Amino acid sequence: MDRLLFGDNQFFGVNHMSEEKARAQSMRFQDIKAIIDVLDNAYDEGIKSFMCTTHDRIALVCDHMRTDPERYKEFQFLPCMPYAHKYANAVTEDGMLGALKRFMPDEGIVNAAMRGGMSLARKDIEGITTLLVDAEMKMFAGLNTPVIFLQNVVVDLLLGLGFKEAFRIFANHIKIRYNAEPGFITMNMPMLLDVLEELGIENPIVCSNINKIGFRMCGGFDAYERVLREKKFRAIAMSVFASGAIAPEEAIEWICQQPNIEAIVFGASTRANILNTKSLVDEFWRGD
């Protein structure tokens, strides 16, 4: 996995510190070209992995990458699914079945309907889960997706409910059908690691907030430090700057001192910011 992964919050008006900033960003990235320009900047700086939600607009980015396979041959998508709002809206608008139909994968409606319908009737979530994963993956057809993540809102809901089997189903499906690594995003990393261990999911890729001020590190800062030292897993740090609460140099210097961090995901809206983060990581990263 690349050391630096490019995130997409900034493109969709997600900012944990300021509504005003979030709105300014969503105005700036209204046009898909503006997003692609920033991705091009990152790519040209050697940041080739894009960790993105399965937002409808990402499909446009995918289309763009397919138009120039030579230029983007090293570009990697790391999809994070599901884009939850999409489902919430679809279900309120079309009802459960209508929503399912809307998200049917291309494999043929009869096959998908069988998988979905049968498992609905049997109260078996395997068929439905794999069907939804396939639907989310539709937009990435023909593109490089080495790691596929389950979003924190779903991971943490399942974790809280104790719905552990779903993690195994997701992981198996990602490995078998996409020949990719399953990843899990969580706000409760120590607790999730225990469950993944119990399920026998070995050396999992887990992405969570890891930052110097302990912002949204549930289970506590000490528990995060301990699992980073002691557990066997591949940690991806997000929210390293805690939405801007930590100065870039201080944030990167600290994260680079933590053990077992395999990658850092960060967002930026300008080439200057991309360069800045990259040079800080180049300066402070001591691993391999």
Next chain:
Amino acid sequence: MVRIAVVGLGKMGLSHHAMINAHPRVKVEAVCDSTGYILDVLNKYTGVRTYTDFDAMLREVELDAVIIATPSSMHIKMVKAALDKNLHVFCEKPFCLDTKEGEALTQVANEKGLVNQVGYHCRFVASFQEVKRLLDAKAIGEVSHVLAEAYGPVVLKPKGSTWRTQRSEGGGCLYDYAAHPINLVNWYLGAPQGVGGSVLNKIFSKDTDDEVFGTLFYDDGKSVQISVNWSDESYRKMTTKMSFWGTKGRIYADRQECQVYIRDTQDIPNGYRQGWNARYTTDLTEPVWFYLRGEEYSAQLDHFMRCIEEMGASANVNSFEEAMMTDRVIAMMIADAERGPSLTSGINPTPAPKKKKSLFFGAR
């Protein structure tokens, strides 16, 4: 261990279930919902005991407390049954659609000394808590006006019918959205003396309101403007904003930040200075044991647990009594809106043009 049951597994109930189930000192003994399908799936994969009959669950399961997250019109009956069983109750908002019944329940809970809380999670949002501290410390002097807003993208076109689309069931922008800023106003300023200019307008919904406006009147000329719209797609998700004008400054707060302008050099609270100040959620928010969808949702459940375990009903935040204040404002706004404008110009409304019917889908 506190033994709990979760009733109603909709959007709120399911997330309450997940959060409270992850609480280290709680055992979720049972869940109850009218939809057998969801129960069966949950039981199959998590082993939780399930009920479709609330009364049967109360009879058969030994409990200390219940979390009620059913449609609002069912709250009265269920809260009453739970209190009769001497259970502590966490109930989703709005508390009761009928204020008389709500008052009776409040009295029972208080007499029995049971912990009672209503799910107005905004009171656990760190920036809104900071506002409370600042107002209590008179950091912006005497408040003369408040603008209480909430916007978000819930109903964006005419659509099917669920309880959330019926005002009679507790659905609509007033009960669902406006209740939050109104509850915050109640927390900051107490109960208003009156309401006026209330507008409950439909934009897309057939049987309930999609936008809510109105004025709350307090003594000394103090007033609050309510401006709420749940049909605003320009917001990614629900956004509650509070603005305060005071003799010595102003405050703006939302979930992420608290911006404070302080005029006076006297009585400046610790950590603040004259002119603009900004405090962010990243600094203000206390950590929680489990995060699902915002610290405030976890924090309010943790507070409920701590009241049960140690602090007792006197430490309630968002007690039934406080939630009743919000229910009464809501009831006043409904009555005020039905009355229409207080003065009229005599100009007749222009008749609406006839809608064209499209062939298959009816008028849009």
